[in-house]
Amino acid sequence: MISLDDDSNDPQKMLPETVLLIRLTPEEVQQVQALLSHLDMPVESMAFEEMEDLKNFACEGEILLAILRVDGRRKRPDQDVRLLRNCLQPSVPLLLLVTPDQASRIKKYLRAGSDEFWILPLDSKAFPARFYVLLQWAQSAVEEREGMLRAGRAGKGGLAFLLSGMLECVRGWLLRIFYGGRERLTPDAAHLIAGKWVEVCRLGGGSFGDVWLVKEKETEKLAVAKIPHTPKLNLKFIREAAILRYFAGHPNAVQVLDVVRADGKVILIQEYVEGKTLQDLLDEGMDPAAKERAYLELLNVVSHGHEQNIMHRDIKPENILLTPGGQLKLLDFGTAKDLTRRSISSTVIGSRPYMAPEQIMGESRLTSDVWALGVVLYALATGFLPFYAENEKELMDSILETEPESPCHLEPEVPGELEKIILKCLQKDWRNRYRSAGELRAELLLRFPRFGEGKVLPG
Numbered sequence: 001m002i003s004l005d006d007d008s009n010d011p012q013k014m015l016p017e018t019v020l021l022i023r024l025t026p027e028e029v030q031q032v033q034a035l036l037s038h039l040d041m042p043v044e045s046m047a048f049e050e051m052e053d054l055k056n057f058a059c060e061g062e063i064l065l066a067i068l069r070v071d072g073r074r075k076r077p078d079q080d081v082r083l084l085r086n087c088l089q090p091s092v093p094l095l096l097l098v099t100p101d102q103a104s105r106i107k108k109y110l111r112a113g114s115d116e117f118w119i120l121p122l123d124s125k126a127f128p129a130r131f132y133v134l135l136q137w138a139q140s141a142v143e144e145r146e147g148m149l150r151a152g153r154a155g156k157g158g159l160a161f162l163l164s165g166m167l168e169c170v171r172g173w174l175l176r177i178f179y180g181g182r183e184r185l186t187p188d189a190a191h192l193i194a195g196k197w198v199e200v201c202r203l204g205g206g207s208f209g210d211v212w213l214v215k216e217k218e219t220e221k222l223a224v225a226k227i228p229h230t231p232k233l234n235l236k237f238i239r240e241a242a243i244l245r246y247f248a249g250h251p252n253a254v255q256v257l258d259v260v261r262a263d264g265k266v267i268l269i270q271e272y273v274e275g276k277t278l279q280d281l282l283d284e285g286m287d288p289a290a291k292e293r294a295y296l297e298l299l300n301v302v303s304h305g306h307e308q309n310i311m312h313r314d315i316k317p318e319n320i321l322l323t324p325g326g327q328l329k330l331l332d333f334g335t336a337k338d339l340t341r342r343s344i345s346s347t348v349i350g351s352r353p354y355m356a357p358e359q360i361m362g363e364s365r366l367t368s369d370v371w372a373l374g375v376v377l378y379a380l381a382t383g384f385l386p387f388y389a390e391n392e393k394e395l396m397d398s399i400l401e402t403e404p405e406s407p408c409h410l411e412p413e414v415p416g417e418l419e420k421i422i423l424k425c426l427q428k429d430w431r432n433r434y435r436s437a438g439e440l441r442a443e444l445l446l447r448f449p450r451f452g453e454g455k456v457l458p459g
Contacts, residue, residue, distance in 0.1 A: 017041075017042075017043050017044070017062055017063075017064040017139075017142065018043070018044045018045065018046055018062065018063055018064060019032065019036065019043060019044070019045045019046075019063075019064055019065045019066070019067065019135075020045075020046055020048065020054065020063060020065070020066040020067065021045055021046065021047040021048070021067050022047075022048050022049075022051070022054055022066065022067065022068045022069065022084070023048070023049060023068065023069040023071075024047065024067065024069050024097065025069070028069065028097065028120075028122060029045070029047050031122050032045060032067065032131070033045055035128055035131055035132070039135070041139075043064060043135075051080055051083060051084070054084070054087070062142070063088060063089070063092050064092070064135065064138045064139065064142065065092065065093050065095065065134055065135060065138045066084060066088055066092060066093070066094050066095070067095045067096075067097060068080065068081065068084055068094065068095070068096055068097070068114075069096075069097045069099075069120075070096050070097065070098045070099065070102050070109060071098075071099040071101070071102060072099065072101050072102060077102065077105075077109065078105070078108050078109055078111075078112040079112075081094070081096065081109050081112035081113050081114055082112040082113055084113070085112065085113025085114075086113075089141075090264075091138075091141035091144075091145070091261055092138060092141070093115045093116065093134045093137055093138050094113060094114050094115050094116075095114070095115065095116045095117070095118065095131075095134055096109055096114045096116070096117040096118070097117075097118050097120055097122070098117050098118065098119055098120060099119075099120050100119060100120065103119055110235075115134070115234065115235075115238070115266075116130065116134060116235065116238055118130065125308075126242075129242040129243070129245040129246060130238070130239075130242045132242075132245060133238055133241040133242045133245060133259055134238070136241075136258070136259045137238075137259040137260065137261060137266065140194060140196070140258055140259060140260040140261075141194070141260070141261060143195075143196070144194050144195040144196065144260070192217065193214060193225060193227075193260060193262050193267060193269075194258075194260035194261065194262045194267070195217075196216060196217055196218075196258075196260070197214040197215070197216060197217065197223065197225060197258075197260070197269060198214060198215050198216075198217055199212050199213075199214055199225070200212070200213040200214055200215055200222075201213050203224065208228060208229065208233055208236065209226055209227050209228040209229050209233065209237075210226075210227050210229070211224060211225070211226055211227075212224070212225045212227060213225075213272065214269070222272040223257055223258075223269050223270060223271060223272050224269070224270045224271070224272050225267055225268070225269055225270075226240075226267065226268040226270065227265060227267050228265050228266065228267075230265070231264040231265050231266075233265075234264075234265060234266040237265075237266045237267070237268055238259075238266055240268065240333055241256055241259050241266075241268055243310055243333050244256045244268075244270075244333055246304075246305065246308045246310055247301070247304065247305070247333075250301060250304055251327065252297050252298070252300055252301035252327070252328050252329060252330055253301050253304075253329065253330055253333075254270050254271055254273060254329055254330070254331055254333075255270065255271045256268060256269070256270055257269045257270060257271055273321055273323060273329050274323060274324065275321045275322050275323040275324060275329070276321070276322060277317060277318050277319075277320060277321055277322075278294060278317035278318075278320040278321075278322060278328075279316075279317035279318050279320075281322060282317060282379070282380075282383075287454060287459065288454035288455075288456070288457040288458065288459050289452070289453060289454030290326065290454075291380045291454075291457050292451050292452045292453065292454055292456060292457055293326065293452050294320070294322060294326075294328050295376070295377060295380060296441070296451065296452050297327070297328035298315075298320060298328055298330065298373070298376070299373065299437050299438075299440065299441040299444070300441070301328070301330045302315065302330070302369055302373065302437035303436065303437040303438040303441055305369075305437075306366050306369070306436040306437050306438060307436075307438065309366070311364060311365070311366050311368065311369050312330065312333065312369055312372075313359070313364055313368065313369070314332055314351055314354075314372075315330075315354060315369055315372035315373060315376065316351045316353075316354045316372065316375075316376070317376065317379070318351075319331045319332045352392060352395055352396065352399075353375065353385050353387060353388060353395065354371075354372040354375045354376070355368075355371075355372070355399065356368040356371035356372070356399075356430065357371075357399055357400050357428050357430075358430055359371075360396050360399060360400060365430055366435070366436055367430040367431075367433045367434070367435060367436075368430070369437060370425050370433045370434050370435075370436065370437060370440055371425060371426060371430075371433065373425060373437060373440060374386075374422055374423075374424075374425020374426045374433075375387075375425075375426070377418075377421070377422050377425065378404065378407060378422050378426070380457055381407050381411060381414045381418060381422065381457055381458065382407050382410040382411045382414065383410075383411070384410055386404035386405070386426060387399045387402070387404065400428075404423070404426055406419065406423075407419045407422055407423075411458050413458035413459075414458060415448075415456060417447045417448070418447070418448070418456060418457075421440070421443060421444055421447065425440065
């Protein structure tokens with residue numbers, strides 16, 4: 001990193017950004033250094049074996065990220081975690097590489113100050129995504145500190161700086177008097193996230209956090225901020241960002257612009273996409289060609305995830321956005337799961353009418369997404385859901401025990417070959433479905449090469 005101005009005698013000149021590697025094996029050090037070599041910015045790494053040597057460096061250097069290996073050689077690894085956390089600036093992420101025999105103690109290590117963990121061994125697929133997300137968060141924190149330092153220098157000791165602060169206080173006081181209880185934010189009252197993103201208005205929220213429309217302070221570019229309710233949810237948001245890295249550059253997935261930390265919370269900054277949900281468009285009425293094009297784009301993005309062993313777990317029309325130009329964007333990867341290291345997920349997550357039987361029972365698989373894709377295709381073809389009940393228990397019983405009504409009975413214009421594809425997606429036994437969205441897409445285009453032109457789905 002270079003100094004913040006051209007004065008070579010500046011005492012605040014920054015040291016090179018460094019990733020600390022504590023007690024990693026030579027092979028692990030080599031793997032991390034290989035990941036650093038792919039960055040478009042110079043980042044050094046320094047390996048330490050003794051905590052005392054590290055303590056002096058960590059308190060003086062410009063640290064980007066710290067990685068500590070936790071194994072059974074130490075009597076109290078949690079004390080090492082706490083010591084390291086106290087040496088680092090609060091904005092510096094701390095990642096633990098935990099041996100399998102220490103996995104049962106992870107909660108203790110997180111309470112001691114770790115931000116993220118990885119159960120060893122390292123791999124070449126899932127770990128890099130997690131690692132780069134932490135680096136992105138760390139780099140944003142460095143940029144925020146630099147910005148604050150620049151601002152402090154620019155206004156240091158100046159009367160104008162003092163008067164400006166007084167005027168802002170008065171303006172804020174007047175706004176509270178006249179607009180007190182309203183949630184809408186004025187530019188002067190808006191909260192600044194990580195010194196870079198200005199809150200514009202709250203878009204919504206859920207059980208995990210709030211969603212805000214924000215704009216970049218310098219460019220006024222609009223974006224969306226996903227803010228957890230509590231720092232206890234930081235791990236979930238880091239994992240979501242890591243999953244979204246697999247979709248970087250994909251035209252049908254929402255892109256992550258930044259990962260920042262504010263008020264102790266990890267915040268995801270995602271691209272702002274203007275448009276309507278597939279559900280809204282279906283309610284308004286869609287022509288067959290538009291439905292077919294949207295479904296193909298949905299298959300494209302889900303297939304891309306399945307190729308990376310990522311399942312979405314909450315595919316439904318409400319999570320599918322279409323831009324005014326007709327481009328599809330799959331939203332809400334907050335429930336997505338990386339199955340690179342496990343074959344199934346043991347969490348009941350999803351929206352009931354689109355949940356597969358095994359998902360209801362708490363064992364999601366890639367083929368659970370295929371079921372949801374089948375439900376969406378059933379709805380596009382017939383205008384109805386295959387399973388529906390006002391009572392949630394009745395709905396789940398129906399999904400688990402009853403067969404869906406024939407799409408051809410509901411809509412005689414549905415081709416017989418399309419019905420076969422839909423019903424294969426909706427097999428109760430996951431082993432009898434298409435193995436992935438890619439396999440479903442291949443079968444659909446084999447049977448209907450012109451799917452996408454409006455020649456297959458009824459009007």
